[in-house]
Amino acid sequence: MLAATARVAGDFDLAEESVQEAYLAALSAWARDGVPDRPGAWLTATARRKALDVLRRRQVLRAKLPLLVEPDATELDLPDEVAVPDDRLRLVFTCCHPVLGREAQAALTLRLVCGVSTADIARVFLVPEPTMAARITRAKKRIAAARVPYRVPEAAELPERLDAVLTVVHLLYTTGHTAPTGGDLVRADLVDRALHLARMLAALMPDEPEVRGLLALLLLTDARRATRTDAEGRLLRLADQDRAGWDREAIDEGRRLVLDAFHAGRPGRYALQAAIASLHALAPSYEATDWPQIVRLYDALLDRWPSPVVALNRAVAVSMVHGPTVALADVDALAEDPRLAGYHYLPAIRADLLHRLGRNTEAAEAYRAAIDLVDNDAERIFLTTRLGRVQPGSAGPAEPPTVR
DSSP, X not given: OHHHHHHHHSOHHHHHHHHHHHHHHHHXXXXXXXXXXXXXXXXXXXXXXHHHHHHHHTTOHHHHHHHHOOTTTTOOSOOOGGGHHHHHHHHHHHHTOTTSOHHHHHHHHHHHTTOOOHHHHHHHHXXXXXXXXXXXXXXXXXXXHTTOOSSOOOGGGHHHHHHHXXXXXXXXXXXXXXXXXXXXXXXXXXXXXXXXHHHHHHHHOTTOHHHHHHHHHHXXXXXXXXXXXXXXXXXXXXXXXXXXXXXXXXXXXXHHHHHHHHHTSSOOHHXXXXXXXXXXXXXXXXXXSOHHHHHHHHHHHHHHOOOHHHHHHHHHXXXXXXXXXXHHHHHHHHTTOGGGTTOTHHHHHHHHHHHHTTOHHHHHHHHHHHHHHOEEHHHHHHHHHHHHHHSTTOOOOOOOOOOO
């Protein structure tokens, strides 16, 4: 609804207000007349009419609408549902316009395209909620001031936006894969939306290796969705997941896409991450995973994308090849990086490594630090359980590091 209304309004704030007014109108109209056959179309048409009414009242319709709206934008007969994803893709490309910085692009997409709360977006970026709210507001104003058209860019414009679009789709998936807050580990609506957008991009740019790499990464990671928690919703480590429950069809498709991306030439960061996910998916067990090859892939990934999060994930693989002592030294070095301040996986991984070394007092301290930083209930329960195993009086065996 927001995407379709934004095409008419050319203004994100006006589009959001119009959508909210459409919901209010539905409360009274549907109670009186019944729910229409196509409620989504009814709501979207109403929101678009309200946006047009506002534009007319401002008496700037003739001056501004041609700059902001595609030729069919004033049509109020809604297209079939298959047209809705195109509207979403237009909105993604609008949010990823070069006039915005990368963080602003991602934050605006999560808020407008995906409906992620400002509080959750702030958690993703490890900043206070008021700071993120201000960033989103500034991003909207920049889009409006630059008169950015609401459309998929021409072919010549795609290269400068593609990396940003891939980044926000990946971030959307990550936000759904492990929700920043709430009681559930996964937000399936965000995961499914990210997968859908990735497939749309693959259809739009079938010859782009990194598009195939991103789709492969999402498919291979999401193949484990049903086994990431037990029947009670408790988080399970990768080592404890039932591999028989993984989606083999998604794994096969992802594996083919990885091979296609690698055959195209020098693999990018998404193709490399997908290759790592592929090795996990194809391994008969956690212990039998090709950990040396995973370390080599992480080395290549760090060369392409020198991220501290990548380096932290590499440390987990290093612990399986060279032992926890070597990996702990890498993790302790990363603790000095301010970009990981507030990132709860760092103390969580450090705690697992300390536990494997028998340094349970230090492990307990690290688990407490991780618990203080996490806002997802499933992760907090998991970490609290792990803490109980390393506190005085517990005698559990050393276990592999936490990989989810």
